Amino acid sequence: MSETPEVVVVGIRMETAQIRSFELARHNGEMLPSWEPGAHVDLHLPSGTVRQYSLCSDPADLRRYRIAVLDVDGGRGGSREAHRALEVGDRVRVSAPRNHFPLHSAPEYLLIAGGIGITPILPMARSLAAGTAAVRLVYVGRSRPSMAFIDELTALGVDTRIVTDDVDGRLDLSALDIGSAAVYACGPVGLLDALAERVPSQSLHVERFTAEPAARDAHRGSDIFEVELAQSGLVLVVQPGVSVLQAIRSAGVDVPSSCEMGICGTCETKVLSGDIDHYDDLLTEAERASGATMMICVSRSRGPRLTLDR
Template sequence: MTGADPMRLLVSGVRPEAERVISLLLEDPHGDDLPAWEPGAHVDVTLPSGRIRQYSLCGEPSDRRRYRIAVLDVSDGRGGSREIHDSVRTRDVLEIRGPRNHFRLMEATSYLLVAGGIGITPILPMARELARRQADWRLVYCGRGLTSMAFLEELGELDTRHPSRIMLVPEDRDGRPDLAAELRRHDAGAVYCCGPVGLLAAAETATASTRPDAAFVSERFTGAGSGSAADDPGFEVYCARSDVRLHVPADRSVLDCLREAGLPVLSSCEQGICGTCELSVLNGDPDHRDSLLNDEDYAGGAFLACVSRSRSAVLTLDI
C-alpha cells in the first residue's frame, strides 16, 4: 500500500487523551501495512460530512499496522473537530490521504522542541526519534493546565528513560515559559515549535534574540496572513493537462477559479497552512503567500492554490 491514492482505513480505537482531546487509531481493514512516515508527517482525513482536515501522526513510525492521530475539540473552529468528537466511532471507516511531511527533522547538533497544547502531536514522535538517535534534545511542553495536556503518561515514560529532557509548563501553575532562558541554557542548533500563533511568535523571537544562528522551524494552526489578492493585478493560469486557460482576477484565488472551471482540486484550510490544495508549477513566476512550504518545496514547483498568486502574466500548472 502506498500513500499516493486515498486509503479507506478502519477506526480501530478511540481513546480520551486529555480534556477535549481524543486519539484515533486507524488501520487497514485487511491488515496490510500502511505507508511509511517520519516524525512531523500528517494525513488528510475526509470526514463523513465531506470536510477534509489535517492531523499530525503521533504514534510510532515503526508500527506500520496503524496510524494514530489526536483531535482537540475546538468549539469556535470550522466544525471538523466537533464532527470527529460527536460522530466518529470505533469500526467506522474514514478516507485518508498521505502521509505528507512539511515539518521534517533536519540534521542539527542539538534540538529544542517546543509544543503548545495539541501541538504536542508532531513533537512527540520527534522526541522519541531524537531519543532513539541518542541526540542532544530537550522538550518544553506548554498547556493551559495538566488536565488539558495530552500524552502525559507517554511523556513520563520517555522522561524516565531520558531524565531531565522534558519540561512541562502548565500555565495555571507555572505561568508562561521563559523560552529565552531555556535557549540560553540549551545551545540548540535547531528549534522546532508547534502550537498556537502566540507561542510560535514568542519562540521565534526568543530564538532570534538568543540563538540567532539556530534554525527555527514551525508548524502553524492558523494562517500568518498572506496578503490580499486585491493588491495584485489579475493573471492567467494555463492548466497543462486539462488544456484549459483561466483568468484569475484580483479578487479571486487560483483555487476559486479552478473550482469554477470544474477542475478537481482538494482543499481544506484555504489559509495556506495545510497543503491539501498543493499543485505543481510547470512555468511562470509564482508569488508564494503560504505559511507552510519552504524554499526546497518552491524549487520543486510546489504551489498552494488557495493563497498564492503569480508575478508573471501566465502561470502554467500541472493539472
C-alpha cells in the first residue's frame, strides 16, 4: 500500500454552514488502510498544501474514509482550499492513517468534544457504543445549527449531553461528574486547558488542533547548536529563531512536514545521538525520555549537537 494512496472525492456534504464533510475512496474500489478511532490522515490538497484531518467515518467500513473540514476565517488556507476547490470526482492523495489519540481500554469513559473536535470523538463513541463500558459524551458548541453530526450521535444511543453557548451558556466543568472515568477530549485550546487543570493527568487524553504556547514559541529559542545529518553527512548550524526543519530544508534536504506546530507527527525524525529539548504536543513522557525521535518543526537541542537519521 502506497504511503500516500490516490483517492477520489466521492461525496461532499454540508454538515453545517461552515463544516463540509468529504468522502474519499479508491478509484478501483479496493479497500483503504485500516484505522482505529482517534486516527487522522494527511490530505494532500491540489495546491500542494498538506493538512491533517481526523477520520470520522466507521472504522469497520474501509471502502471509504470520511473527513470533516471547518472553514476557518484567518486560517492558513487549507480549509478554505478544501471548501472552495475540492469537487466530487477530484483525485487527491492521503497518507496512511496515523493515531496519536488512541482509545485505551477502561471501565468508564467521558468523551468531551468542542466544535469541530467532534470528528475524532464520533468514531470513539461509535466503537464504545458497541461495548460494555459506561460511556457519556458532552458536546459543546455555539449553537445546535453550528454543530455537526448530532443526528449520528443520537442514533448511537450513547448518553449524550448537548451544551450550546446560545441556550446553556459556557460549559461548567466544575459540575461535571468525572469520577474515575477516562476522559477523552478534543476541541478549542481553552476547553482543553481548563480540563487539564481539573482532570488528573493519568485520566486525561486530548488531541489539539493548535499547539500549546510553548510549542508555538519554540522556534524563538536563543540557542545555537549543530545538527548532523547521518545519511547525507551534512553538519548544519541552527541559528536562533530558526527551526531544525527550516535549517535542513535550507541545506537542500527534502523533509516532509505539515502542521509545523508539533501536533501532527509528519516530521517525526529518528535521533541517533544528542539531548533533545522537546516542544511537541504528541510524544508521551516515556517517549521523550527515550530520546529516540523528535518533531523537528518545533523541538530543539539542549546540547551542542544532535545527530539525526536523515
